[in-house]
Structures are given as C-alpha cells and as structure tokens.
Amino acid sequence: MKTQATAEAIQAQEFFHIPFWQQPQADIFSQRALRLSELAAEDSSDWQPYLQLLAAICHAQQTLLKRYAQAAWVLPSADTAEFPLTPALLTANHDLTGRLFTDLHALLQPQLTPTATQVWKEILQLGSEERSQLCQQALNQQLGVAQQDYQIWVNAVVQIIYTHAALNLAATAVKPLPEPGFCPCCGTDAVGAVIIGHGELEGLRYLCCGVCNSRWHSVRARCSFCDNSRDLGVHRIEQASDGVLSGAEAECCPSCHAYRKRYRLAKQQYADPIADDLASLSLDILLNEDGWHRGGANPFLFMGKVPRH
Numbered sequence: 001m002k003t004q005a006t007a008e009a010i011q012a013q014e015f016f017h018i019p020f021w022q023q024p025q026a027d028i029f030s031q032r033a034l035r036l037s038e039l040a041a042e043d044s045s046d047w048q049p050y051l052q053l054l055a056a057i058c059h060a061q062q063t064l065l066k067r068y069a070q071a072a073w074v075l076p077s078a079d080t081a082e083f084p085l086t087p088a089l090l091t092a093n094h095d096l097t098g099r100l101f102t103d104l105h106a107l108l109q110p111q112l113t114p115t116a117t118q119v120w121k122e123i124l125q126l127g128s129e130e131r132s133q134l135c136q137q138a139l140n141q142q143l144g145v146a147q148q149d150y151q152i153w154v155n156a157v158v159q160i161i162y163t164h165a166a167l168n169l170a171a172t173a174v175k176p177l178p179e180p181g182f183c184p185c186c187g188t189d190a191v192g193a194v195i196i197g198h199g200e201l202e203g204l205r206y207l208c209c210g211v212c213n214s215r216w217h218s219v220r221a222r223c224s225f226c227d228n229s230r231d232l233g234v235h236r237i238e239q240a241s242d243g244v245l246s247g248a249e250a251e252c253c254p255s256c257h258a259y260r261k262r263y264r265l266a267k268q269q270y271a272d273p274i275a276d277d278l279a280s281l282s283l284d285i286l287l288n289e290d291g292w293h294r295g296g297a298n299p300f301l302f303m304g305k306v307p308r309h
C-alpha cells in the first residue's frame with residue numbers, strides 16, 4: 001500500500017530544503033488584476049470602483065512588464081550592497097522610467113476620471129528629474145500629503161521597474177537581511193504575508209514585497225518586526241466563513257504592539273497580499289480600535305485611505 005507523507009514529515013527530513021526567496025511570478029500583475037476583478041465583483045461598497053481601477057492598472061503593468069522585458073535596462077551586478085535592488089536602479093534607468101510613465105498613461109487614458117486626467121497632466125509636465133525624485137520617494141514610502149494624488153501612478157511605475165529587476169536577479173544575490181520583515185531584494189517593509197496552502201511548503205509563512213513582488217521565507221514563530229517569539233496572537237473576523245475575510249488574518253505581537261496581515265492560501269487560494277489587503281480593511285479597523293499598530297504599507301493606500309483618483 002502506498003502511504004502519503006505529511007508536509008510536517010517531509011519538512012522534518014534532513015534533506016528538505018525550504019527555498020528562502022521566491023522570485024516574482026512572470027505574470028504577477030495579470031494574476032493580481034484577476035484577483036482584483038474577483039474582489040470587485042464580491043464587493044458592494046464604495047470601494048468597488050477603486051478595485052476595478054486597480055485591476056485596469058495591473059493589466060497595464062503586465063503589458064509594460066512584457067513590452068520592456070528586452071529594453072536596455074541597467075541592472076545591478078552582484079556586488080556587496082546590503083540588498084541588490086537599491087534606489088540607484090531608478091537613477092540608472094532615468095530614460096526608461098520616463099517612457100514607462102508615458103506608456104502607462106497611454107494605456108489607461110480611456111478609463112481615467114476627470115480628477116485622474118488632471119493629475120496625469122501634471123505628472124507628464126514634470127521634468128524627468130522631478131519624476132525620478134517622486135519614484136525615489138514612493139520607493140522609500142515618503143510621499144507626503146502634497147504628492148498624494150501621484151501615489152497610485154508613481155507606485156505603479158516603480159513596481160514595474162523593481163519587478164523586472166527582481167525577475168532578472170540570481171538567487172545567489174539574495175540574502176536574508178538582519179531584520180526579517182524587510183525585502184531581501186529591495187529593502188521594502190513587507191506589505192503582508194501568505195501561509196502556503198498545499199504541497200511540501202504547506203503551512204510555511206512567506207513575507208511579500210509590495211514593490212518588487214518577491215516573497216521570502218520567515219519562521220512563523222517569530223514577530224516579523226521585533227523578532228519576539230512569546231505570546232504571538234492571530235486575529236481574524238470569526239464570522240467570516242467565505243470570501244476575502246475568511247483567508248485574511250493579522251499576526252499581532254504583544255511586545256511591539258504591531259500587526260502584519262497575512263493570507264491563508266488554503267482558504268483563499270488566489271489571495272494576493274496587495275489586492276486582498278484592500279478588500280479586507282474591516283479587519284484593520286477592528287485592530288486599530290483595539291490599539292494595534294499596522295506595519296507594512298500598501299502602495300495603493302494613502303494612510304489607510306483610498307487616494308484621490
């Protein structure tokens with residue numbers, strides 16, 4: 001009789017190897033667009049148009065990721081930097097960045113609201129130096145109230161650039177950082193995590209980067225902010241038996257009082273840490289009311305709210 005080994009038994013074997021880094025999927029933006037469309041169809045709140053707009057943006061991002069795959073990018077060589085995809089990537093690819101803005105606008109133009117049309121007019125009038133600076137600020141999560149209207153569009157361009165670069169990195173160039181919550185490729189604080197739902201990696205936690213779309217393994221037993229391993233809690237909305245909230249949880253640490261959201265792929269197979277986050281903000285509202293502080297910024301949220309679009 002054939003017996004089936006459990007995931008725990010396989011992982012306990014000495015030769016079992018947990019891959020530290022998962023390179024972005026080449027069709028990550030298409031997958032996210034699909035997920036956003038599904039979530040928009042389930043949603044009847046005033047968030048729905050925003051989820052639909054983001055689905056259109058993700059479609060355009062996928063088109064551009066493919067269109068620029070063979071462009072003359074200046075990518076980092078394997079060097080001694082703390083992490084491989086630094087802000088220097090933006091300065092080294094000034095011209096391509098400018099072209100991405102123009103092309104993204106051309107693809108999305110038919111769907112833009114009057115507000116977004118006006119914002120794009122301003123973006124396209126900026127000099128390449130100023131646009132590059134906006135990208136740097138978006139990468140460092142330093143866009144302020146004055147740049148709020150640019151946020152979605154600038155982040156969309158930054159994601160294309162860093163995802164392309166991550167797709168071209170060798171696994172040997174990616175090393176864990178001392179602080180586990182930060183992306184080992186581009187240094188960004190993880191937007192959330194997924195708990196793998198099946199296969200040999202079932203039950204493992206991978207943190208997810210909202211900029212370069214990398215995922216990296218981090219042990220579940222420790223807080224991804226302060227490394228505390230005592231009394232970590234998981235909060236979820238108990239009444240949610242299906243839909244996006246059935247897979248969304250928050251890991252809460254009593255030591256640093258921070259939480260990071262995570263998504264159980266066993267419950268919601270196609271959960272995406274950016275898309276599902278936007279459709280499960282009721283969980284954040286409850287946690288904030290209870291005094292927990294959110295860690296991990298979503299590039300498509302402005303201080304917990306939908307940016308003007």
Ligand SMILES: [Zn+2]
Binds near residue numbers: 186187213
């Ligand atoms: Zn990253």
Ligand SMILES: [Zn+2]
Binds near residue numbers: 224226228254258
């Ligand atoms: Zn902590």
